[in-house]
Amino acid sequence: MPTIPARSFATQRLQAGQSIKITNTSGGQVIDTWAFSVPETPTSTFPRYMSMIHTRSTLRKLLPAPGEAFVDNKRDPILSLVEDASPGVHDTLFAACSPERYVQLGGTAEHDSCAVNLYEAVKTRDEPCFEAVRGFLGCGWVPDPLNLFMNVGVGGGRVQTVEPVTRPGDYVVLRAERECVVFMSACPMDIAACNGGEPTSAEFAVL
Numbered sequence: 001m002p003t004i005p006a007r008s009f010a011t012q013r014l015q016a017g018q019s020i021k022i023t024n025t026s027g028g029q030v031i032d033t034w035a036f037s038v039p040e041t042p043t044s045t046f047p048r049y050m051s052m053i054h055t056r057s058t059l060r061k062l063l064p065a066p067g068e069a070f071v072d073n074k075r076d077p078i079l080s081l082v083e084d085a086s087p088g089v090h091d092t093l094f095a096a097c098s099p100e101r102y103v104q105l106g107g108t109a110e111h112d113s114c115a116v117n118l119y120e121a122v123k124t125r126d127e128p129c130f131e132a133v134r135g136f137l138g139c140g141w142v143p144d145p146l147n148l149f150m151n152v153g154v155g156g157g158r159v160q161t162v163e164p165v166t167r168p169g170d171y172v173v174l175r176a177e178r179e180c181v182v183f184m185s186a187c188p189m190d191i192a193a194c195n196g197g198e199p200t201s202a203e204f205a206v207l
């Protein structure tokens with residue numbers, strides 16, 4: 001099974017109707033996940049990407065249930081949640097960790113981060129549409145990630161990262177509603193509690 005290396009990233013292109021299974025091999029690892037459409041006719045216009053804020057406001061809840069879809073920034077379905085073989089705890093509120101975040105937490109800007117992983121991952125794609133995405137990311141834009149398996153306590157107007165509740169082998173299956181590339185970052189956070197300890201690798205498969 002292909003691996004998302006610890007602290008690093010993997011990408012997978014999906015045709016419409018194909019699914020990706022993302023497995024939390026160790027049980028505690030958060031996977032920051034993005035999806036960008038691959039347009040039939042590449043353009044340099046703003047990309048269409050899976051958007052957490054549009055998903056929350058379309059569904060009027062924090063997360064899709066199995067059978068519901070994450071939507072893009074035009075509110076069209078892009079990835080559907082087919083199966084969730086985990087406690088169903090994922091986050092759509094927290095930004096990807098970034099060099100600035102590690103400095104704020106007392107680390108250094110050279111620390112591996114999900115934001116930089118996304119940028120490096122996009123650089124590995126040779127589809128023409130990702131030239132424009134690279135440009136926007138290079139200006140500092142980072143779409144809100146789907147933080148798979150991340151446990152964020154929400155209550156009393158506050159949000160707080162807490163220990164994961166996932167178990168080794170937990171997985172989700174996401175189906176492409178149209179052609180897209182999925183970007184996955186095995187979150188390298190080792191200062192806050194979100195990965196429950198040392199960052200580890202994870203696995204994925206196309207179904």
Ligand SMILES: [Zn+2]
Pocket residue numbers: 032096097113114115186187188189
């Ligand atoms: Zn991260």
